[in-house]
Amino acid sequence: MSKQKKRWYDYLWIASLTYLVLGFFNILFAWLGLICFLVPLIISIAKGTKGYCNRYCGRGQLFGILGGRFGLSRKKDIPRWMKSKWFRYGFLIFFFVMFFQMLWNTYLVFAGAQDLKQVVTLLWTFKLPWNWAYHGTLFHPGVAQFAFGFYSVMLTSTVLGLITMVLYKPRSWCVYCPMGTMTQLICKVKDKKDGIG
Ligand code: SF4
Numbered sequence: 355m356s357k358q359k360k361r362w363y364d365y366l367w368i369a370s371l372t373y374l375v376l377g378f379f380n381i382l383f384a385w386l387g388l389i390c391f392l393v394p395l396i397i398s399i400a401k402g403t404k405g406y407c408n409r410y411c412g413r414g415q416l417f418g419i420l421g422g423r424f425g426l427s428r429k430k431d432i433p434r435w436m437k438s439k440w441f442r443y444g445f446l447i448f449f450f451v452m453f454f455q456m457l458w459n460t461y462l463v464f465a466g467a468q469d470l471k472q473v474v475t476l477l478w479t480f481k482l483p484w485n486w487a488y489h490g491t492l493f494h495p496g497v498a499q500f501a502f503g504f505y506s507v508m509l510t511s512t513v514l515g516l517i518t519m520v521l522y523k524p525r526s527w528c529v530y531c532p533m534g535t536m537t538q539l540i541c542k543v544k545d546k547k548d549g550i551g
Contacts, residue, residue: 363409367419370412374512377505381472381487381498384505391533398537402544407534414528417515421524432522432529442530449532452478456503464496471499475506476513 421427
């Protein structure tokens with residue numbers, strides 16, 4: 355049986371892994387994570403598809419590899435409540451509230467009302483000292499504050515994804531991933547609009 359030929363985008367899991375590692379050395383690399391926020395939105399708005407999830411998401415691939423090829427998943431069905439609309443939309447709203455709180459903290463540092471906090475907040479609760487990854491920059495400390503906050507978001511979603519990967523199917527995170535829910539909503543709205551137009 356011939357193996358399916360690999361494409362360049364099948365290796366994007368390496369980029370996702372590298373991103374997480376770089377955040378240990380220099381927090382400013384966290385800014386690169388914006389790509390994972392903007393590209394799915396651009397694809398879904400421009401094309402009305404979940405092309406990003408289906409092809410280009412390195413994080414989804416990473417869970418697939420760790421849980422599938424490396425057998426780090428129990429491969430159980432995810433509970434029904436986790437697939438439900440209320441949970442997925444509820445999680446999306448919660449995620450946004452936390453995201454805006456992070457932006458607000460960044461703003462406060464930019465405004466000089468708050469000092470830079472060199473911590474990574476895991477699961478929105480645990481403040482991990484992360485000062486070794488900040489070496490000072492030419493930029494305003496607010497730039498670093500955003501990086502700490504954004505890396506916290508990325509690390510938190512990775513940890514949640516890993517937990518659900520182990521407990522359920524490898525890519526269970528994709529069921530309630532805020533980016534997945536958001537792009538799905540955009541596709542639905544676009545579908546409706548195109549149907550009307
Ligand atoms: S649902 Fe989220 S993690 Fe899964 S492929 Fe889409 S963007 Fe990536």
